[in-house]
Amino acid sequence: MPVKAGERLDPEATRARILKAAAEVFGRRGIHATGINEVVEAAGASKLTIYKNFGSKEGLVEAVLTDRTHRVRAWHNSVVEQAPPGREQILAVFDLVASWYAETGFRGCAMMNAATEDRGQDGAPRRLARDHLAFYRELFERLLTQAGARDPGTTARQLVVVLEGATLISAVDQDPGLGAEARAIVETLLDSAL
């Protein structure tokens, strides 16, 4: 039974390091365009270690996306908890994504990008993208119900459209202004829905 090892040889840390580096290079250059050797270089890990941990490039991609969607969900749940209930909680979600748009080299939603690259296939990227959309839908529906919306389900789906549309355009146009744009749309929709 292998006990906790030192630092350099800690498998958990190695795995996390590979995930972080792979997420960065996948996001920057695209998944199909990124070779395993680029992940090797970015992570400072050997191919042996990558394939021992993730089995294949496909497995690595799935692990990266799974990690990413979990982190995004945790961030959203966190900012929602810290915002005053009602309308403010919904706007807090869009303030969070607006801060992502403002990051230099923003590349859009990793899950949507992966599903788009993998189009025609019905693998993990598409499934994770759909789950990611479902998370947003359920989050918005919950917040809208609490805020007393007339039709929380419908309005929730509308907010997801706005969120993903703004994210896509912000990435394509490299324009952080889509954060304010999305917020204005949401304000109008909430005025009509609450």
Added chain:
Amino acid sequence: MPVKAGERLDPEATRARILKAAAEVFGRRGIHATGINEVVEAAGASKLTIYKNFGSKEGLVEAVLTDRTHRVRAWHNSVVEQAPPGREQILAVFDLVASWYAETGFRGCAMMNAATEDRGQDGAPRRLARDHLAFYRELFERLLTQAGARDPGTTARQLVVVLEGATLISAVDQDPGLGAEARAIVETLLDSAL
């Protein structure tokens, strides 16, 4: 392989046939995932002809996207002309995209997909995607001005967010219902903007 007299040896027709086949297979499987040999098979054209016409795969991609954005713009301009001026013209745009969502195997906007696949690069796909977004922005701004909107520029950018968001989600979820979803959002935005 029998060659139909007078048609298949027409360079214009050959070029158009390659463009159509390439657009289909690029859209269905993705650009990076599609090899030249698949285009050869789908188009019933030889590599020689493809490279004589387009120079490289990159050139073929650019030609396919250029052709696509021109066709889309023509379709939109056509349906807008046929709709009664004002609010109805704007909704006609969304009715047109809704009919695209309803096509079996809808894969989203070719220009946005290509730009997403090419992320990190600053080539033709990204430029054409930006031009495509600019077309929508200008179309909406023109129609909104004619309809007497208070802030046509701002509302136009909002409508583009809704259009691309609905397109992306419809493709990922394979859900034609995003057409009605987008239309409902647009109705609310127009109620507020006109």
Added chain:
DNA sequence: CCTAGATGAGAACGATCGGTACTATCAATT
């Protein structure tokens, strides 16, 4: 000290990629 496991570095493999070269065929022109 010695063993075992984790890792880094990189060679090697088969497959596939974008792209080129060559040949034969067909249609229209001369």
Added chain:
DNA sequence: AATTGATAGTACCGATCGTTCTCATCTAGG
């Protein structure tokens, strides 16, 4: 009939891909 241009079919090239394998090194535990 000969010529020319466009095309299909196919073999081929170098590069790169994902993946496996080998070997040396490092660390922790016996």
